[in-house]
Amino acid sequence: MADGITRVAVPETAAKGEIIEIKALASHPMDNGFMFRDNGTRIPRWIIHRFEVDYNDELIFAADWHVAISANPYISFHTIATESGTINFRWFDDNGDIYTESAKITVV
Amino acid sequence: MLAAPLAPAATFAQGWAAERYQVEDRKSGYLYLGDQTQALQDDDFLNHAFFAVERGAELWSAVDGAAGVSCASCHGDAAESMRGVTARLPRYDSERDGIINLELLINRERERKLKAEPYAYESEDLLALTAFLAFQSRGIPSEVEIGGAAAPFFEKGREHYFPRRGQLDLSCTQCHDERDGMMLRGDRMSQGQTNGFPFYRLSWHSMGSTHRMFAWCNNAMRAEPYAPASEEYLNLELYVAWRGRGLPIEAPAVRR
Numbered sequence: 001m002a003d004g005i006t007r008v009a010v011p012e013t014a015a016k017g018e019i020i021e022i023k024a025l026a027s028h029p030m031d032n033g034f035m036f037r038d039n040g041t042r043i044p045r046w047i048i049h050r051f052e053v054d055y056n057d058e059l060i061f062a063a064d065w066h067v068a069i070s071a072n073p074y075i076s077f078h079t080i081a082t083e084s085g086t087i088n089f090r091w092f093d094d095n096g097d098i099y100t101e102s103a104k105i106t107v108v
Numbered sequence: 109m110l111a112a113p114l115a116p117a118a119t120f121a122q123g124w125a126a127e128r129y130q131v132e133d134r135k136s137g138y139l140y141l142g143d144q145t146q147a148l149q150d151d152d153f154l155n156h157a158f159f160a161v162e163r164g165a166e167l168w169s170a171v172d173g174a175a176g177v178s179c180a181s182c183h184g185d186a187a188e189s190m191r192g193v194t195a196r197l198p199r200y201d202s203e204r205d206g207i208i209n210l211e212l213l214i215n216r217e218r219e220r221k222l223k224a225e226p227y228a229y230e231s232e233d234l235l236a237l238t239a240f241l242a243f244q245s246r247g248i249p250s251e252v253e254i255g256g257a258a259a260p261f262f263e264k265g266r267e268h269y270f271p272r273r274g275q276l277d278l279s280c281t282q283c284h285d286e287r288d289g290m291m292l293r294g295d296r297m298s299q300g301q302t303n304g305f306p307f308y309r310l311s312w313h314s315m316g317s318t319h320r321m322f323a324w325c326n327n328a329m330r331a332e333p334y335a336p337a338s339e340e341y342l343n344l345e346l347y348v349a350w351r352g353r354g355l356p357i358e359a360p361a362v363r364r
Binding site for chain 1: 162
């Protein structure tokens with residue numbers, strides 16, 4: 001599995017005040033720490049534990065994730081298109097890696 | 109012997125276009141999925157297999173090996189040059205004097221044209237490239253050649269399909285022809301069609317090839333599996349592809 005590969009969907013254009021859907025998907029094994037390899041050693045916990053979204057540098061959505069979130073976590077949420085700009089996505093994983101993705105939106 | 113039948117597949121599979129997933133009595137595994145899993149396959153954004161497809165697209169145009177070329181150097185745009193290729197595989201190959209499939213063709217081209225190391229069977233890169241190539245044939249009905257030189261190998265594949273094997277003394281046909289749509293413990297058995305391969309299997313959290321699935325089936329019936337790319341599985345792959353003749357290629361599919 002290619003780790004830390006992410007994909008987002010944001011409408012390219014939206015009317016001001018329109019409710020838009022934002023989708024984000026990350027490729028990640030989300031090992032819960034309770035599984036064992038064939039040789040009996042434990043697979044350490046390795047999950048994305050936090051997900052954040054900024055809309056023009058203002059935090060509009062965040063989620064704390066725990067074990068039992070499935071591999072390749074997908075999330076979608078709605079927000080209001082207020083102004084043109086950039087939407088930034090951040091996934092924080094247990095190894096300290098931060099995966100980022102950004103998308104532009106034009107509000108007319 | 110096995111659990112009593114529940115509703116036939118068609119009644120719980122919603123929103124499916126019959127001609128897309130069923131040809132005569134041959135049904136794609138899609139029809140045996142629950143709504144949520146179908147939705148996962150239907151949306152190319154959500155479909156986890158598209159991580160592999162994207163990776164495959166990168167590999168397609170990435171220069172690798174001593175010859176300093178990529179797949180795209182010769183074949184150009186895969187959407188054009190590779191359209192329909194997967195639908196006609198596996199096929200007879202005179203050089204091997206046996207059946208060749210997409211995985212082995214890729215590796216042969218890598219060795220010859222790219223002068224690169226072949227991918228390990230079931231490696232992430234090979235799965236990515238096969239997913240990318242199979243995706244180019246999406247919607248094209250599967251139609252493999254079983255006559256001529258392929259005939260003896262097709263026969264061997266057929267002969268593999270019917271005998272009982274393993275400690276559970278089961279044959280392929282007992283589950284996939286006689287009991288498709290019934291529950292096998294928590295899972296609903298399908299006809300075992302291969303038009304969606306390579307696929308993303310939720311219970312594996314990863315992509316898988318037909319041969320990995322064959323091996324999984326063999327293990328599940330407590331039979332010794334054959335090696336990936338073995339003649340037994342290649343012949344079986346041809347027979348199973350013919351069994352699903354006419355089913356449009358669905359790759360990359362999502363299955364439980």
